[in-house]
Amino acid sequence: MNEKISIKDIANRVGTSTTTVSFVLNGKAEEKHISANITAKVLSVVAELGYQPNSIARSLRTGKSKIIGFLVDDISKPFFSNIAGVIDQAASAQGYKIIFSSTGSDKKRIKEILSMFKERSVDGYIIATAEGLEEEIGALVNSGTPVVLFDRYLPNIKSDYILTNNHGATFDATTHLIENGYENIAFVTIKTVQKQMLERLNGYTEALQKNGKKPQVLEINYQNSEQATLAIQKFLEAHKELDAVIFASNYLTMDGLKLSRFGKEKLLSGLAIVSFDDFELLEFIKPSITAIQQPIQELGEKVVKQLLKRLKADTNDTERETFNIDASLCIRQSTQKNTVRN
């Protein structure tokens, strides 16, 4: 019940020194040539008293907290909370704990958070934040702290990146549509410089070009959901020749589907639809909608793996790496073979 057992108590009880106990506890018994006898005794007393090392003291001494800071835009977004689960699992398995904060898109807030994290000497960072915070994150990366970025690519920041293979994903999705007989495939995206969005666009155009088809792209200057829905409506009305649409993100898919709530369902009815990012709704509505599924499990595991690699490395000189993890295409009713036109 009384949980104030320290390494000293163990030492006293065994009749040895704290040094010895520490060596045993840290698996250095052999290396330090501690006798099997004493080693066994120490271990038994530890078990008996239910001793737990105080990791705060250890951290102070070693300078390592075994804590990883996890920073995302908004932890309540499904993509992030899902990946948080994976990361937690993977990190726990290696004795690391995750401390998190949602940054929002506020510079001041992220500064505070980073400063708090530093104060607590987190060993490394896992980050995917909104635009506009490059400066702060850049400073962190340049300070030499191990940082792994994921989901978002920040062109000005040299770091390790774990990304979804956006290009490959839309390339495959587009190819899938072509193979199923769709002739006029549009791509709905936002006006942006975000690398991942541009790659999605590229994957689409390349797949079309390879098949001798012409891209048909709607770039929305995104302000809000209603305006986006309207833009999509106008686009579809102006392009009656379309038989398929790929939405470049989950919220764009949502905005597109909302047409059906404004009595414009006819605009969608003849169309094959592919959504970048899967969500519950897509499986549920009729026809169910084909979606590109982000490889959450792999992303999370790779993020942790890479960060641990950095944490264990003695030097910081090794080249930064970028990994593109393949997404998978979940094929549903919306992109069945196009029998109407063939």
Add this chain to the structure above:
Amino acid sequence: MNEKISIKDIANRVGTSTTTVSFVLNGKAEEKHISANITAKVLSVVAELGYQPNSIARSLRTGKSKIIGFLVDDISKPFFSNIAGVIDQAASAQGYKIIFSSTGSDKKRIKEILSMFKERSVDGYIIATAEGLEEEIGALVNSGTPVVLFDRYLPNIKSDYILTNNHGATFDATTHLIENGYENIAFVTIKTVQKQMLERLNGYTEALQKNGKKPQVLEINYQNSEQATLAIQKFLEAHKELDAVIFASNYLTMDGLKLSRFGKEKLLSGLAIVSFDDFELLEFIKPSITAIQQPIQELGEKVVKQLLKRLKADTNDTERETFNIDASLCIRQSTQKNTVRN
């Protein structure tokens, strides 16, 4: 760039002692009668050098880590990740950080996690876990550590609880249906001893009884989604007199709605539907579905408030408290006035 500034460096630079610096830093300058002169100097040097206290050292000394352990079933569930966001905000504002882990329903795992947390001397816990882990949590609560439980009520554990007012929520939802002219309202729940589910049921039955109506309850012995859908199907087929159904949880609503994917949409078409717990889909489908929205913001804030109260209390003797936070009813098309029968 060199971040190795300690309180000593500040003291040297100012030409005073670490004691004085510490006092100033902890806002005890006045209390300890430090001269305004020195206080100002300390602050300016601190700012100049960009000094950040090392909270590990502080923790070791004070025994307080300013870290809260957050334990849920599965962080990737929307309810939990949403509440995690709120809790993070509220706790950060008070200088606390959140460390989290998903427990799953594995006894061994929760033991490990609790032990890890204890090792790291978290100051308090926020917990909502799956059934079957009562024993471990009970031990924790009884050890005197501040713990606030939420969402789930564990009858054998005396602790602070922050809960949704389940009873009131279903009472109101049922009353809403009655007022809108529905005559035969069913309640679909699971066979369980979970307090919150039973209260939902009670709210429903009381509202009916108050209005002189007879409850019509389906208690599913839940095994999996398919089996639940089938049970709902049979129930609806056997009770053609029904004109409204309340589903006692989000997954039950889902299972119910899945009927429409098996060609059984007719079973639902005449029915008013209310879902306990809101999710995206409900707003989207046609007709959109009325839902009880959990008061996530309030729950999260209250959880933190209560835990901080415990953390600040010097004694542990104060009575445990339970708070029931009211949910709100989001009325949508599915429960519009029943004009068919009236």
Add this chain to the structure above:
DNA sequence: TTGTAAGCGTTATCAC
């Protein structure tokens, strides 16, 4: 009003 120094629980250097 300010400074000295002990001590929080470890780890790790060095001496024996």
Add this chain to the structure above:
DNA sequence: GTGATAACGCTTACAA
């Protein structure tokens, strides 16, 4: 093979 002991950076009782 094992044990003193300094050090990690901070807070705080006590001394001055």
